[in-house]
Amino acid sequence: xxxxxxxxxxxxxxxxxxxxxxxxxxxxxxxxxxxxxxxxxxxxxxxxxxxxxxxxxxxxxxxxxxxxxxxxxxxxxxxxxxxxxxx
Numbered sequence: 001x002x003x004x005x006x007x008x009x010x011x012x013x014x015x016x017x018x019x020x021x022x023x024x025x026x027x028x029x030x031x032x033x034x035x036x037x038x039x040x041x042x043x044x045x046x047x048x049x050x051x052x053x054x055x056x057x058x059x060x061x062x063x064x065x066x067x068x069x070x071x072x073x074x075x076x077x078x079x080x081x082x083x084x085x086x087x
Contacts, residue, residue, distance in 0.1 A: 009082060013070070017063040 050068035
């Protein structure tokens with residue numbers, strides 16, 4: 001089809017690693033981000049961390065790698081491309 005639809009995309013980048021760990025859940029007042037975020041992060045850590053963390057990395061090391069990755073993205077991103085597939 002050639003029908004066009006307007007799509008509004010809201011994007012929120014998780015600012016600090018602590019929020020990623022403590023505010024991803026399926027229920028309760030602490031929920032801010034859906035639980036699927038954890039699985040996606042685990043499968044694609046190279047998208048979020050400057051250096052892929054070791055499995056036994058401390059929370060401080062993970063936080064540093066996440067913040068460094070965020071800085072690299074911010075410094076290098078000139079645009080954002082989003083592909084949307086309707087199902």
